[in-house]
Amino acid sequence: MSGTPVSYASHPPHGHPENQGPTTQNADRASTASHPPSTKPDPTTTAPHPKLNPHGAKGSIPSSSSSGPAELSDLKVRLRNALRQYPDFPSKGILFEDIMPIFSSPQLHADLVKALELEVRSKFDKTPDVIVGLESRGFLFGPSLALRLNAGFVPVRKQGKLPGKLETEGYEKEYGTDFFQIQSDAIKKGQTVLVVDDIMATGGSAMAAGNLVSKIGGDIMGYLFLMELEFLHGRDKLNAPVVTLLSGQDAESREKELPLGQTKESAEDVKSVQDAGGAGASKQP
Ligand SMILES: O=P(O)(O)OC[C@H]1O[C@H](OP(=O)(O)OP(=O)(O)O)[C@H](O)[C@@H]1O
Numbered sequence: 558m559s560g561t562p563v564s565y566a567s568h569p570p571h572g573h574p575e576n577q578g579p580t581t582q583n584a585d586r587a588s589t590a591s592h593p594p595s596t597k598p599d600p601t602t603t604a605p606h607p608k609l610n611p612h613g614a615k616g617s618i619p620s621s622s623s624s625g626p627a628e629l630s631d632l633k634v635r636l637r638n639a640l641r642q643y644p645d646f647p648s649k650g651i652l653f654e655d656i657m658p659i660f661s662s663p664q665l666h667a668d669l670v671k672a673l674e675l676e677v678r679s680k681f682d683k684t685p686d687v688i689v690g691l692e693s694r695g696f697l698f699g700p701s702l703a704l705r706l707n708a709g710f711v712p713v714r715k716q717g718k719l720p721g722k723l724e725t726e727g728y729e730k731e732y733g734t735d736f737f738q739i740q741s742d743a744i745k746k747g748q749t750v751l752v753v754d755d756i757m758a759t760g761g762s763a764m765a766a767g768n769l770v771s772k773i774g775g776d777i778m779g780y781l782f783l784m785e786l787e788f789l790h791g792r793d794k795l796n797a798p799v800v801t802l803l804s805g806q807d808a809e810s811r812e813k814e815l816p817l818g819q820t821k822e823s824a825e826d827v828k829s830v831q832d833a834g835g836a837g838a839s840k841q842p
């Protein structure tokens with residue numbers, strides 16, 4: 558049923574005719590509609606990478622306002638409920654995660670930037686010198702996050718958009734191939750870099766961006782995403798710590814017939830929000 562969105566807050570469960578992907582897939586490329594079951598634990602709850610902050614929020618730089626795990630859980634629930642999913646977009650077999658409703662609400666927009674800031678400050682042992690955002694959805698929140706972290710912002714753009722001396726990388730993503738470019742003088746040698754984007758699917762885009770940063774002398778301290786499509790194992794392509802706010806389309810939720818896209822993690826978020834008396838709890842189905 559292409560063109561009709563479903564949301565994480567209210568939509569048909571798996572197995573519903575409206576949520577059926579196509580039965581034929583390109584066997585060579587994983588997509589949101591055809592994938593092997595994941596044996597990997599929830600990436601947001603796995604043991605931290607050695608480069609991640611071993612002290613968690615306690616050892617981090619204080620945030621600009623009072624915050625903690627309960628606040629982050631509340632933010633995550635609200636953000637998840639704002640997402641919409643479009644089957645068969647932009648091509649057959651892809652279940653497209655639409656993040657745009659977040660930006661049409663000033664409150665959700667603020668929630669997103671706040672949640673990402675909390676993740677950086679609690680999961681990494683330092684803040685980056687530079688945020689690198691990927692065209693185009695990484696431009697929606699990369700600059701705001703950079704301001705909050707007192708970091709610079711550098712764009713990685715699709716081929717043909719940037720002037721001057723450039724580095725170029727070809728890559729493959731969930732629904733196509735493309736080329737990314739970065740300006741050769743955009744990052745000073747040794748500056749620490751956090752690569753940010755909305756969705757990590759196959760990880761092809763993020764890997765290409767990381768390669769570009771390395772080519773011009775940046776030191777990648779990690780990757781940060783709003784959502785990770787776990788079953789595509791994109792993080793396996795990345796050689797620095799990966800932090801994601803939400804997980805999506807995971808095998809476990811499909812197996813357990815949870816509502817589409819709702820994961821164990823989101824259910825746990827709801828519980829902790831309820832425990833904390835958070836407002837987001839009432840919005841969860
Ligand atoms: O992990 P991957 O399989 O590489 O896919 C993820 C990328 O795909 C989307 O970008 P897209 O190229 O569609 O560009 P857009 O942000 O301009 O819509 C998304 O915003 C990520 O950048």
Ligand SMILES: Nc1ncnc2[nH]cnc12
Binds near residue numbers: 731
């Ligand atoms: N399934 C998906 N939804 C939204 N953006 C994507 N980028 C790559 N795969 C995507």
